[in-house]
Amino acid sequence: MVQKGLLIVLSGPSGAGxxxxxxxxxxxxxxxxxxxxxxxxxxxxxxxxxxVNYFFKSKDEFRQLIEEDQMLEWAEVYGNYYxxxxxxxxxxxxxxxxxxLEIEMQGALQVRKKFPDCVLIFLVPPSLxxxxxxxxxxxSETEETFNLRFxxxxxxxxxxxxxxxxxxxxxxxxxxxxxxxxxxxxxxxVARNLEYYNSLIQEGK
Amino acid sequence: MVQKGLLIVLSGPSGAGxxxxxxxxxxxxxxxxxxxxxxxxxxxxxxxxxxVNYFFKSKDEFRQLIEEDQMLEWAEVYGNYYxxxxxxxxxxxxxxxxxxLEIEMQGALQVRKKFPDCVLIFLVPPSLxxxxxxxxxxxSETEETFNLRFxxxxxxxxxxxxxxxxxxxxxxxxxxxxxxxxxxxxxxxVARNLEYYNSLIQEGK
Numbered sequence: 001m002v003q004k005g006l007l008i009v010l011s012g013p014s015g016a017g018x019x020x021x022x023x024x025x026x027x028x029x030x031x032x033x034x035x036x037x038x039x040x041x042x043x044x045x046x047x048x049x050x051x052v053n054y055f056f057k058s059k060d061e062f063r064q065l066i067e068e069d070q071m072l073e074w075a076e077v078y079g080n081y082y083x084x085x086x087x088x089x090x091x092x093x094x095x096x097x098x099x100x101l102e103i104e105m106q107g108a109l110q111v112r113k114k115f116p117d118c119v120l121i122f123l124v125p126p127s128l129x130x131x132x133x134x135x136x137x138x139x140s141e142t143e144e145t146f147n148l149r150f151x152x153x154x155x156x157x158x159x160x161x162x163x164x165x166x167x168x169x170x171x172x173x174x175x176x177x178x179x180x181x182x183x184x185x186x187x188x189x190v191a192r193n194l195e196y197y198n199s200l201i202q203e204g205k
Numbered sequence: 206m207v208q209k210g211l212l213i214v215l216s217g218p219s220g221a222g223x224x225x226x227x228x229x230x231x232x233x234x235x236x237x238x239x240x241x242x243x244x245x246x247x248x249x250x251x252x253x254x255x256x257v258n259y260f261f262k263s264k265d266e267f268r269q270l271i272e273e274d275q276m277l278e279w280a281e282v283y284g285n286y287y288x289x290x291x292x293x294x295x296x297x298x299x300x301x302x303x304x305x306l307e308i309e310m311q312g313a314l315q316v317r318k319k320f321p322d323c324v325l326i327f328l329v330p331p332s333l334x335x336x337x338x339x340x341x342x343x344x345s346e347t348e349e350t351f352n353l354r355f356x357x358x359x360x361x362x363x364x365x366x367x368x369x370x371x372x373x374x375x376x377x378x379x380x381x382x383x384x385x386x387x388x389x390x391x392x393x394x395v396a397r398n399l400e401y402y403n404s405l406i407q408e409g410k
Contacts, residue, residue, distance in 0.1 A: 121393075160395060160399075161399060163395050164395055165394055166393055166398065167393055177389070178389060178390075178393055180386070181385070182386075182390040182393060184383060184386035184387075184390070185370065185383075185387040185389070185390035186390070188371055188372055188383055188386075188387060189369065189370055190327070190365060190366065190368050190371055191369075194365075194366060197371060
């Protein structure tokens with residue numbers, strides 16, 4: 001009997017540092033944990049590789065996947081579609097591998113509905129002040145887009161109660177360590193493994 | 206607002222290696238985690254220090270503590286009482302420190318009743334064969350006491366479902382790492398900290 005893999009979803013408000021934590025985490029996870037590759041309709045940027053950074057799709061192809069319920073979650077952002085292909089995730093979990101998703105909050109809550117036993121991690125900036133300076137630090141914001149982003153991020157904080165864990169991203173190394181600890185703990189969880197343990201007890205008889 | 210400490214209970218069948226794992230864990234926990242000191246009515250062994258290894262009590266004193274509901278859990282083992290003093294645990298948790306208990310399974314399930322939000326960790330030997338050789342390895346067993354201990358341990362496996370986590374003690378270092386991960390993950394748990402997070406969100410407004 002193979003112990004089923006975990007679906008771990010790292011999410012949180014814009015500016016929390018999801019991408020940075022995810023990138024720093026990946027060298028520390030075992031071969032048993034796969035980073036999910038998203039589909040997108042936006043054009044590839046320089047250096048981006050099909051199947052590594054994204055699966056690049058036309059809008060028609062993407063809409064077709066949505067219609068066939070092949071997207072675990074998806075969203076339209078600034079006129080382009082982004083989403084997580086369902087089949088890849090399901091096939092990987094059944095093999096006993098863990099799947100790691102780094103996505104926006106709207107998507108994370110969609111995943112919870114389709115995979116109730118996923119592990120939702122809410123990454124938060126250490127404070128709203130810090131969030132403010134991180135968004136400004138990108139240097140690409142006008143006053144209007146800043147207000148939009150900051151307001152949305154502050155608003156998103158209220159979704160904490162729908163998550164399983166909160167990780168405060170004060171230092172990337174500490175946040176990475178906590179995410180790793182959560183993954184390890186969840187793999188030891190009785191609720192998640194009861195069927196497996198019962199089979200071991202039966203074997204022992 | 207102080208985040209309340211965790212009450213972590215490491216338990217499991219006789220021969221699982223609770224004492225060894227606990228001893229190896231202690232140098233790795235922060236000052237914020239206190240190992241609970243039990244009360245006992247047995248005589249001190251050479252080198253054992255009052256208040257460090259145990260609080261040594263007379264049988265009358267111990268019975269008095271039970272009567273006053275001052276024992277979080279207790280048991281009579283080979284004619285002596287062993288138990289966990291409730292006041293120490295409560296006072297330590299309220300200060301925001303974690304308390305670590307290493308106790309028998311009967312006691313662990315008593316603690317669950319009095320502290321439903323404790324974290325119960327079930328330490329298991331990698332297999333029943335391994336358990337057999339560990340009990341025999343103590344060298345102090347007659348055939349009769351071996352059968353008694355082994356039968357009880359195998360029987361205790363069925364209580365897994367009442368625990369939160371299972372840690373397989375195949376290697377002490379790996380088991381210690383998993384217990385540490387569980388503690389870290391539980392400290393990030395949303396369910397455990399919702400009141401705390403809500404107060405932060407209120408502050409941010």
